[in-house]
Amino acid sequence: MRFPLFLLPLLLVLLCVIPGFAQTYAVNGIISSTDNGEPLAGATVSVPALQAGSLTNEKGAYTLQLPAGTHTLQVSYLGYQPISRSIRVSNSGTTINLALQPVSSQLQEVEVETNTLRQKLNDTRMSVEKLSSREAKLLPALFGEIDLIKTLQLKPGVQSGGEGSSGLYVRGGGPDQNLVLLDGAVIYNPSHLFGFFSVFNPDAVKSVELYKGGFPAQFGGRLSSVLDVDMNEGNNESIHTSGGLGLISSRLTVEGPVIKDKATFTISGRRTYVDVFTRQINKWSEGKEDYNPIPDYYFYDLNGKFTYKLGANDQLYLSGYYGRDFFNFDNNGFKFGFNWGNTMAALRWRHKYNPRLYANTTLSATSYQYTIKNEFDVFSLDLTSAIRDYSLKTDYDLFVDGGHSIRFGAMATYHGFTVGKLNTYNGDSLTIGAGSNYKAAEFGVYAADDYQVNARLSLNYGLRLSGFGNSGKVYMGLEPRASAKYNLSETVSLKGSFASMMQYIHLVSNSGASLPTDIWYPSTRYVKPQRSQQVALGVSKLFGNGRFLLTNEVYYKWMHRQIDFRNGANLFLNDSLESEFLFGKGRSYGNEVYLEKTKGKTTGWIGYTLSWTERKFDMEDNTEDINGGNWFPARYDRRHDLNVVVLHKLSKRLSLTGVFVFSTGDAYSMPVARFAFQDVEGEDAAVVPIYLRRNGFRQVSYHRLDLGAVLKLRPKHGEADLTFSVYNAYNRRNPYFVYIEQRKDEGDGRILGFQAKQVSLFPVVPSVTYNFKF
Template sequence: MRYPFYFLLFILVLALTLPAVAQNYTLSGMVRAAATGEALIGATVAVPGLKTGTTTNENGFYTLSLPQGSHVVQASYIGYDASSNTVTVSENNLTLNFSLSPATTELQVVEIEAMTLRQKLNDTRMSVETLTSKEAKLLPALFGEVDLIKTLQLKPGVQSGGEGSSGLYVRGGGPDQNLVLLDDALIYNPSHLFGFFSVFNSDAVKSVELYKGGFPSQFGGRLSSVVDVEMTEGNNERIQATGGLGLISSRLTLDGPIVKDKATFLISGRRTYVDVFTRQLNRLNEDKKDYNPIPDYYFYDLNGKFSYKLGEKDELSLSSYWGRDFFTFRDDDFRFGFDWGNSMANLNWRHKYNDRLYSNTSAGITSYKYTINNEIDIFSFKLTSDIEDYTLKTDFDLFLSGGHSLKFGASATRHNFTVGRLNFDSEDNSQSFGAGSKYNATEFGAYISDDYQVNAQLSLNYGLRFSGFNNGKTYFALEPRIAAKYNLTENTSLKGSFANMMQYVHLIANSGASLPTDIWYPSSASVKPQRSQQVAAGISHLFGNGQFLVTNEVYYKWMERQIDFRDGANLFVNDDLEAEFLFGKGKSYGTEAYIEKIKGKTTGWVGYTLSWTYRKFNSENPEEAINDGKWFPTRYDRRHDISVVLLHQLSKRINLTGAFTYGTGNAYSLPVARFAFQDVQGQRSSVVPVYSERNGFRLEPNHRLDLGLVLKLKPKRGAADLTFSVYNAYNRRNPYFVYFDQLEDEATGQITKFQGKQVSLFPTIPSVTYNFKF
């Protein structure tokens, strides 16, 4: 497909949709929290009688196009009681505002979301998964560490890289192809400890929205998904403390008003403490001769949010995140330190020009950095890589008559890359050398989109994003996006979408894990930006008196200019990284079925994904082509993926939860042959494995059941609960990796047999966490 085609498509859609629907009138207004006056973003405003509805924008504003007559309009929001009003529509530009009161029990919280089933049915957007911290906290978690990102892996079309990993592989995309935003600011490496935990502290985060396709035009810069994480705001009522004591970490959050009804704050921290135990263990064993001390490891996160209402029309907020992982080892002669982490600060100004025009402008800094320090006697070795971004961004919402809601805006980012900065020195100056590169690049984007409610059945969201990147060479691209929804019946809707995405910065990583030493690298004269196109179609059906929503989507995604590496590529300290790159293409297709029930004492969902994901890397030098230049499945190509999640409220004090997952085993490379290698002297005699097809084998299927129980306590003050989790309840030995071992005769040292071995990571792991709020 070529751009002229996109233009034609875009013009055609515009021509089709611009004629206003003359008989419709515009109703608009705000949805706010009753107690705090906080604008509720993403609240549902529905007209059940017309089977239509919409959601509020980032300012809590909504607009609906309704025919003349009397209509019941209902507003709802997760964690709040729904509110209904009857409005008589006979003229344009009517206003109807809602104030929602907080829900009082967890059950209500879950029930309220049932309202969103109809909204989901009627939403123009497709391929979107939403999750709140409150939901995630009810579900069982590894080591009791509640993790929104890992909970997202239970949704169809989303896979983890491996057991325990918080990496997201969305519809065949890699973890570096996710646009991870925290309060609108980019987070480059959203994981701790090689991806076992995400950087999002469940107390500091309110909710997350994951877009798997049909991307709205305001998002750009990544190919495969948008992970839009929203931080919790400080409450406006009183100062409160929330926290938890867990198996491996503890959390504490303080929030409250600074100036009542004007300014609030939230400060939240989390730290692991395995290092406290390992240090103690080292101390107890320090006299033992053969004891190898365990290195120190810990991570911490700090989140902060400050909001200030300047007046009726203006609101400022400052969001920030600071997180670091530390790994240290030292003895008398040797010191090794390795630390890495993200930091982010984003200042946001929301302004209301009038009831129809809103703006949201932000200026932010985000960075990811790792440093390795190694010192021995007079010699020191230091390796640093980092990326630092300065971003200016503005978005406008303009509500027009005739059912049109325009969204337009622009953004510009200055990237500063330091790639593999190495310094090797000695105190006596006898040794000194360095390596590494610095790059500065500019990325920009501008977009316009229209959310157009054509009539009660048909709605469209179409837009165009213009993006570009400059790093010596300038790239431009047009990224058309379109999504449509058509209500076949009151309870059945059809949806379709197309999205073109560009990615200008690339993660240089050639391992299956999310390593902190992975490097972000800009597009350049010889490294062209990655591009993807995705088409998706789906059907949603509401049944069982509105209690169940079943959705089925099919998708096909093309990816161009994907990056992989030559065999044996040195990515660690290399001044000519680009010489190690191979460029190829990818494709991914599949279908996702999803049924959810959110009302009643028993709620949950069942998801099933059938998918295929492939890559192909050719090279001018056939010896360097991966898999001889033929298509091969990615490691996370998963034919079948099933997840069943159930939440049951046993009593007012006890919630039971369970999550079962099944997935086809990861595609894996294993040696098919071997030969003996003696080496020069013969002392290094060894067996050399010969690999053939890339990812030509399959590990055994992965499946496990996690169980959870939340017991509400009755403290004298505030609220508290004990959350019990059992990870892998039936102790399934899921394959983490497979290798070929050689068995030797103990007496002679001769090899007697070669044997395949499978290694698992996590057996049954029970945990308990104490959570409190006062």
């Protein structure tokens, strides 16, 4: 089944010809800040006498339909001085650009609310989830470790990789199909502790946006989602310190001005300290009979950002991230070491040519690598894989009369791949050296227009041209994008989107979860780029005097050149890894229902997803097939996914939170029978499992309840609170994985049969975290 793409332009044309309001003319413009010239998203622009109003989009643009004549235009934005301006509207249309003055710095902290339900209703973009670190800090967390990505897993269309995992599986895509950006630079492995926590320190993050569909043209390189993370820029008035002490980690952030009203900084650090206790236990137990040492594990990360105002029209932003995980084991001369992590640096220059034209130029370097080291006596082994990027990109924002906000730009990235580099040593002598190195280049150019046709209709359409070159082979592709929003009334909007995406690098993994040992692999002559098309339609309804927003979205996604592995594939120490690949198709479709409340003492959301995710690998594209060439469910195919989040402010000092999660169990492969044969020597029978279908079985359904409470304290200086969490409150033994255990005769050891056993990971886990700010 293929979506009739030729109908898409027809749909947009039909929307365009829907009549607007009679005898009215367009008034449009840009609302920005006098402080730094940044556009203000979510500002209210209205003419109260006519009961006409609008909210600015993410670029600060607005459009009103007003009759000809003189009117009083009012503009307001939380944290800024409101203004009132008399305007003259003619039959040729009018452009009014205004700048708002920030409120006095003598005020205490001002909470600027930009993520309102009405703004979501009027946003042209669809399938977008926005989250602030303030919201994430209110929810109960595993071991008290606040995690922005796990909070996003509670949104419809977003699934986790398993119990406690911070992996993202968005609308049927795998973990390698998510583009993760930190201040515009790519982060390749956004996980700590083998995927249980994300690399994003909540104190260092200002906001997170997750695009599930309707991707803007400036994003490319992945199929399923874009996770865009912005770091805090630092307080420009005075030095502030904040942090938290938890069960397994502590964090500390310092921010403030370097030069008042000109330069600011913020530095955040976080470290786990379980290793401090395990080392002491090992020390106390050393020398005891039958003693096995506890492995040593810890992680840390550092975030930093520096901003500098060069002048009225220029600003510099320097961002950095460094994070590492360490796992070590040492026992009786055998040493095993494993470390992995990300490094990122980005320098951005923002330039204002005039009130209509802005440019952002970013130079970034990012890397991810892991290293495994084994030592036994005089023998040692090192295994390393890595990917390193150097990128340059420029984005322009141009605001044009008539309701057009145009964005265009270009990017270029140099990729360096180290795939499975192995060195073995006997003493100081190298005995074996293996592995592959690749160098590749990727580029993209794009242009897009966010067009507010009238007060009811807005369009966003664009085109991206991307390319990738490696060892003389060049791939190129066109990626059209389009989305539309039409307001049926002040409280009801219809939205639709289409996006085509290309992905030139691939994650090689023999596991359904994203692990540190996964290998990034480039497109080559044999391995072609992945491609997807996604179409989505939705309706949004605002009710309860603007306190509730109900949305319903349906989507269908086609995925091409998906990668899997032959049965018995060798993924390590293989210089011809491409020979182990199989290529196939994928499809994902479903319905997402979302109810959200953001105002009042009780807030939260309910999200439900009904979806199907399938793969197909047949003889048409390969020398062998999977599952007989038939469609089969992906491991993360889950028919039902329900999330309920409730936050209740009991008093000024005490807030209660609750999260309930239910989902269909993961699909997995299980042998349906076993064949036993015995050799002529009379040894034990060899047993060979027989598999009929890939992922033909289901784990039992997953569900749990998390509870939390936040108690604000009254310190002499600053702010503080105690956050209590209970993860898995009713102690549900959810499956982590299933394995097969042999049942043997106690007398002669003969195999009597086999039994499936479930392994559960987390029982009820209470925790407490002390947070402070001064």
